[in-house]
Amino acid sequence: MRLGQRLRTIADMVPIGVTMADIGTDHAYLPIYLVEQKIITSAIAGDIHQGPYLSAKNAVAAVQLTQHISVRLGNGLEVVKPGEAEVVVIAGMGGANIIDILNSRPEVTSKVKRLILQPMIAAALVRTWLHTQGWQIVDEQLVQEEGKLYQIIAAEPGGSPVVEPVLYEIGPLLWQSKHPLLKLHINELIGHLRGVILAMEGSADAVKLAKYREYTIRLKALEEKIRCL
Known part of the structure; x- marks a missing residue:
């Protein structure tokens, strides 16, 4: 097999x-x-x-x-x-x-x-x-x-131990080891979140939701991590 x-x-x-x-x-x-x-x-x-x-x-x-x-x-x-x-x-x-x-x-x-x-x-x-x-x-x-x-x-x-929230997205050991595919992985996460945020921005009601703020915070955290690589 x-x-x-x-x-x-x-x-x-x-x-x-x-x-x-x-x-x-x-x-x-x-x-x-x-x-x-x-x-x-x-x-x-x-x-x-x-x-x-x-x-x-x-x-x-x-x-x-x-x-x-x-x-x-x-x-x-x-x-x-x-x-x-x-x-x-x-x-x-x-x-x-x-x-x-x-x-x-x-x-x-x-x-x-x-x-x-x-x-x-x-x-x-x-x-x-x-x-x-x-x-x-x-x-x-x-x-x-x-x-x-x-x-x-x-x-x-x-x-x-508790890790910073963004590492539950990325993977704490993937981040720690600086996996060869890590940059691609984080960029995929960023691309997905940007798409979700863009879709929400098409609705005035959606941007008032707590979810919208949560997604923008997550996006910022991921963008900060990619700059560290």
């Missing part, structure tokens, strides 16, 4: 010898790769949709790994029993959806040693949730694949 750069980077964050749950597994490429490479001992591959679930079952059967990878149909962490997975991967979903999945099964997440999360949007929301829920970000990566930039966050149980 060969993985694209995004899934390969996620795979590199999975510790050796653990049990893993891949939530929203799609074709089960990640657990298949990790078992084939003997990085993990076993995996749960979960998906809420019938199509991807069947694709995952077929893919696992095709490589004769049904004894090592349990493919399950269900919503989020409902497919995982407490203690079954030391590592949980949730990739390719919105940040709010990821948080909902994590909040829904505290009896599962309380037993997890590492979360690996790849939000498509609202990564700041995910980082803030991790901080408030007693998780420490231990690794962050940026990956560019097919013209898109992805943020990948690994977290483990443990408190973390």
Whole structure:
């Protein structure tokens, strides 16, 4: 099994010898790769949709790994029993959806040693949730694949210090390490916020909202950070 750069980077964050749950597994490429490479001992591959679930079952059967990878149909962490997975991967979903999945099964997440999360949007929301829920970000990566930039966050149980709000947007470890794609990443954040602000400025009522002021403050903070690079 060969993985694209995004899934390969996620795979590199999975510790050796653990049990893993891949939530929203799609074709089960990640657990298949990790078992084939003997990085993990076993995996749960979960998906809420019938199509991807069947694709995952077929893919696992095709490589004769049904004894090592349990493919399950269900919503989020409902497919995982407490203690079954030391590592949980949730990739390719919105940040709010990821948080909902994590909040829904505290009896599962309380037993997890590492979360690996790849939000498509609202990564700041995910980082803030991790901080408030007693998780420490231990690794962050940026990956560019097919013209898109992805943020990948690994977290483990443990408190973390409060950081300035703009770093929940950027990623505290991405900023600290001065990741090679950091400038592109911040420019993307700036471009998105400018678009939102411009749209709001088309309405006299919108510019009076607290959200408008919040967005302008966030934009200024990001612009200050880009000048430091």
